[in-house]
Amino acid sequence: MAFGSDDLFYSAPNTTLDALVAFPHFAPATAPLSSPAAPEGLAAPALEMRDPCGQKCRRQCTAKFSEERRQEIWSSYRAMDFAEKRMFVFHSVSQLPTARSCGAGSRRGRSFVYRLKDKDRVPQQVCKTFFLATLGYHPTNDSLVLSVMRREIGNVSNLRDQRGRHAPANKLDMQPVYDHIESFHPSVSHCGRVQAPHCRYLPRDITVKLMYADYVEKGNRCSYETYRKAVKQKNISFCKTRGDVRSACWP
Structure with a gap:
């Protein structure tokens, strides 16, 4: 019908x-x-x-x-x-x-x-x-x-069917993670504005492990892999120094 x-x-x-x-x-x-599939040989x-x-x-x-x-x-x-x-x-x-x-x-x-x-x-x-x-x-x-x-x-x-559309109760709120990453003030390099306008950089002495350790030390809960992926989603890379990035743009 x-x-x-x-x-x-x-x-x-x-x-x-x-x-x-x-x-x-x-x-x-x-x-x-919504019934689970019936065992083989038995009708639902x-x-x-x-x-x-x-x-x-x-x-x-x-x-x-x-x-x-x-x-x-x-x-x-x-x-x-x-x-x-x-x-x-x-x-x-x-x-x-x-x-x-x-x-x-x-x-x-x-x-x-x-x-x-x-x-x-x-x-x-x-x-x-x-x-x-x-x-x-x-x-x-x-x-x-x-x-x-x-x-x-x-x-x-x-x-429409709303079954299965609710967010899981244990879903992690990522906003505190993003806020913590931004607290390190990643910035766009001089040459990056042309070559990679959406990529931001942090000095090499700052690592993801260091950032994650600081995040956990402040009483936050998050796995290292989740934090690492959040840094990647923010399109952040690490270089020796901000000066090295700027100088690399010039002959």
Whole structure:
């Protein structure tokens, strides 16, 4: 199914849609959104369609949708990628304020309206149980909807998959390293302005090992290799003296 097809998506009025955010921690009860590869000879668990609401449902969802139509919706949803599934929820669920507020941040201060398209491709309002069960999620687990509608954002481009995009917790802040390197005042040589305008120099009596030892002695933590690469990234070279560099430019 092509993403954005009118067969499944219902575009609710903008006034009823509050927000959309990624929900990297949500996963269906039967299978995670991103499952590790199954062992050879074993099939990965599938996202199976669940039983709908019963005849006592006040919205009479089962009278509006046949099992065949539910199967079509489920098959199309299952074939979507991570971002397309979130977009589907965005267009299928609208958020409305309740008549009676229960305080800021309360789940009871808002209500959700769920819609799916019937066999004639007409949006029909359904209950939460029918909506989630048709997509293959546990009918009492509305984490999907809450995650999508939690906060206001202004750009739908944030729908992309955010899993694995966060910086590692132990990532080193390189700015203190760069600041320490600059404290040695590397400078461009006289001839270097023409031959190597982007290269800067330090006297030969200053070495990377000496600079690194000074950095660690001041209570900073960093590996020698990381510090050496930072010096290289700054395009710094070492010469005998600054005077030697200048004199080397003249006959």
